[in-house]
Amino acid sequence: MKRFVFFIAILFCNVVIADTININWKNGDTTYEQSTCTIGGNLDVPTIAPTKYGYDFVGWNVLAAKELEYVRFSGLQYINTGIAVDSDEISFDIKFRGGGRTQKILGTGKGYGAYFVSEGFGLVFDNTSNTLFLSTSISNLPSLGLLDLSEVYSCIINISNNSTKSELSGFCTGFNPIATRVSKITNTDNVYLGTANINNVERATPGFSGNIYYFRIKKDGVLVLDLIPALDPDGVVCFWDNISKTFFYNQGSGYLQAGPLKE
Numbered sequence: 001m002k003r004f005v006f007f008i009a010i011l012f013c014n015v016v017i018a019d020t021i022n023i024n025w026k027n028g029d030t031t032y033e034q035s036t037c038t039i040g041g042n043l044d045v046p047t048i049a050p051t052k053y054g055y056d057f058v059g060w061n062v063l064a065a066k067e068l069e070y071v072r073f074s075g076l077q078y079i080n081t082g083i084a085v086d087s088d089e090i091s092f093d094i095k096f097r098g099g100g101r102t103q104k105i106l107g108t109g110k111g112y113g114a115y116f117v118s119e120g121f122g123l124v125f126d127n128t129s130n131t132l133f134l135s136t137s138i139s140n141l142p143s144l145g146l147l148d149l150s151e152v153y154s155c156i157i158n159i160s161n162n163s164t165k166s167e168l169s170g171f172c173t174g175f176n177p178i179a180t181r182v183s184k185i186t187n188t189d190n191v192y193l194g195t196a197n198i199n200n201v202e203r204a205t206p207g208f209s210g211n212i213y214y215f216r217i218k219k220d221g222v223l224v225l226d227l228i229p230a231l232d233p234d235g236v237v238c239f240w241d242n243i244s245k246t247f248f249y250n251q252g253s254g255y256l257q258a259g260p261l262k263e
Contacts, residue, residue: 066262105194107124125147145175237256
């Protein structure tokens, strides 16, 4: 599905010439439909034009918000997703590039070491072997594969919980899928992106150093989080959640860095 964000509207909505103005949805020279933009406000999102004609409109504030190709982490930043591993089925879908030291890319748990996250899970990169691990404890380190730090990878992690066990499986582009069974994940603290949440009071260090292109979470097959790299209306680098229609900001130190604007 084609991504269509009508940023041209900013040219009109900042000019007070009328109460509203019509926005044309076009593909080339063909106008399919019109939406109404309130001066100084948001686009009239309920229009069916974007999806009706094969576009995926992400519902952004037309005044200034912009989509980025990626957001860069330096190892000190993280995002609190607000989502816990508290359903029967939960999956995590991430596209990233980076590495350079042993680090936690995402996760949640009660404790951690160099290569593990206990009583939870983590996606961990080991710089001594350039290996990406699906981490659960010291004794469970299923390898997802050896990373080429110049490449971009898409990975999906699935967790299936029953009364006593958790089944974890994972797959990254270019690697064979892996699976493991562990004691049931009982930690219900929120998952962090850019590090692992430890006891809901600290973050596992070092955190992720690299680029995040998107991050998505599904619970029981339903998409509950869809983070897109963004600049908010004030130019702050963050993520836009296409589900809650809100911005998610860095909760760590320093600043997230902007990648190029997405065309």
